[in-house]
Amino acid sequence: MGARVIPDAEEARYRIGEIAEAAGVSTRTLRYYEELGLFSPAGHSPGGARRYSDADLGRVLRIRELQQLVGFNLDEIKTIVAAEARLDELRTEYTVISNAKAGGPPQRGRELIAEAIEINARLETFLADLDARAALYRRRAKEPKRAER
Missing domain, CATH: 1.20.58 (Methane Monooxygenase Hydroxylase; Chain G, domain 1)
Incomplete structure (x- = not known):
């Protein structure tokens, strides 16, 4: 699940804090999911910051659903x-x-x-x-x- 630099800002437009807030998790949780191989950002900004897409948010929400509801x-x-x-x-x-x-x-x-x-x-x-x-x-x-x- 290697990340890549994405030229299209629309595809991976969210910063880690924005995704964390939208998913109701901490930024540390997102990094932990990444360490486990459950999830990875759609890409990185030219400066190296993680960038996330709507699909990434959906994956995090699915992980949370499988944990909490099931x-x-x-x-x-x-x-x-x-x-x-x-x-x-x-x-x-x-x-x-x-x-x-x-x-x-x-x-x-x-x-x-x-x-x-x-x-x-x-x-x-x-x-x-x-x-x-x-x-x-x-x-x-x-x-x-x-x-x-």
Whole structure:
């Protein structure tokens, strides 16, 4: 997730403090996410300052949602983020191959499809776990508090 200098100020227009405030996290949290490989800025200014895009804000909000609403830890979130990123790469690669004039090697296309299916199955398992956890949390939230002895 290497950052790059972005000439278009519209694409990566936010400073770290602006993204932190919009996402309801500290700048240290954003840097920690970056250290863990969960997230990285869209680019850096010519002076080296981190710059973020709307898509970056969406990623941070998704990480927070997975933590707070579902209860996933950062290792689990890292697995989800990596699987989704790989699935996006596979979709892009498959599209390029399928749209090529000469056509990509049929075997590579089949390999991409098989890998995408495998990743999709893992994501579905993760989502099923997420649904189960959410249902459990909803049940617990509805239960009356028991008096302590």
